[in-house]
Amino acid sequence: MTFSTELIEAGTPVLNHIMAHPFVKGIGDGKLSKQALMFYVIQDYNYLNEFLHSDAVALLKSTSREDMQIISQQIDFLLNSESEAHRNFCEVAGTSYASLQGQPMTPTTKLYTNHMLETLKSGDLIDIIAAMTPCPWTYGEIGDRLVEQGKNTADNVFTPWIELYANDDDADETPEQFPFFDILDREAPKYSRERLDQVKRSFLESCEFEWDFWEQSFYQKDWQFLPGVVLPVNTAAKAK
Numbered sequence: 609m610t611f612s613t614e615l616i617e618a619g620t621p622v623l624n625h626i627m628a629h630p631f632v633k634g635i636g637d638g639k640l641s642k643q644a645l646m647f648y649v650i651q652d653y654n655y656l657n658e659f660l661h662s663d664a665v666a667l668l669k670s671t672s673r674e675d676m677q678i679i680s681q682q683i684d685f686l687l688n689s690e691s692e693a694h695r696n697f698c699e700v701a702g703t704s705y706a707s708l709q710g711q712p713m714t715p716t717t718k719l720y721t722n723h724m725l726e727t728l729k730s731g732d733l734i735d736i737i738a739a740m741t742p743c744p745w746t747y748g749e750i751g752d753r754l755v756e757q758g759k760n761t762a763d764n765v766f767t768p769w770i771e772l773y774a775n776d777d778d779a780d781e782t783p784e785q786f787p788f789f790d791i792l793d794r795e796a797p798k799y800s801r802e803r804l805d806q807v808k809r810s811f812l813e814s815c816e817f818e819w820d821f822w823e824q825s826f827y828q829k830d831w832q833f834l835p836g837v838v839l840p841v842n843t844a845a846k847a848k
């Protein structure tokens with residue numbers, strides 16, 4: 609069994625929970641509250657900035673042009689295509705994208721991005737890619753499964769979001785669709801079983817953070833701040 613197959617098998621229960629999450633179901637049914645959509649976009653903008661930093665370090669640790677190409681494609685998607693997904697949510701929420709940028713990170717966004725950034729400090733390429741892979745993997749799967757369920761209808765307001773993340777219909781579910789898995793499979797044989805278990809754990813932590821991200825957005829889980837705390841002006845995270 610390849611290492612990527614092992615990771616996919618281990619991550620599938622989390623993916624199933626993500627598919628059952630009310631936010632993801634809401635995308636499929638074209639129904640989500642304005643508050644949930646805005647919260648998601650604010651936090652995802654923060655998340656994607658840190659994902660870009662992770663890509664930058666992954667690029668720095670790459671030794672082949674092939675890997676550099678894969679990582680640069682991810683950066684290109686993130687900078688040039690992924691904003692379309694945010695714009696789709698903003699349009700439905702009836703707000704402008706610009707108004708949702710530059711707000712503080714919530715605890716969950718901090719934990720998830722810190723998990724990725726921590727691996728950058730001390731990890732090898734395999735550690736960095738493993739922590740980053742659940743992001744494109746789970747979104748590709750969400751897109752594919754919602755298309756399989758026939759949710760990308762003309763009258764679903766979230767069809768542009770679904771179609772951005774769904775992979776081509778004629779392609780099978782193979783790791784080739786997620787080139788990060790290729791890098792993991794190539795790097796894995798260089799490591800002991802014990803070391804690979806650490807990598808797998810890190811992948812699973814990111815899978816769980818993906819679920820947490822939907823959860824925090826659906827319920828708008830923000831900092832509580834204890835009674836009596838007065839925040840500095842312009843640092844309240846909640847969108848008005």
Ligand SMILES: Cc1ncc(C[n+]2csc(CCO)c2C)c(N)n1
Pocket residue numbers: 652655656659682683685686690742743744745747748818821
């Ligand atoms: C919390 C969160 N997780 C995953 C994605 C999806 N995503 C982020 S970058 C990228 C392409 C580079 O791999 C993809 C598919 C997201 N937007 N937000």
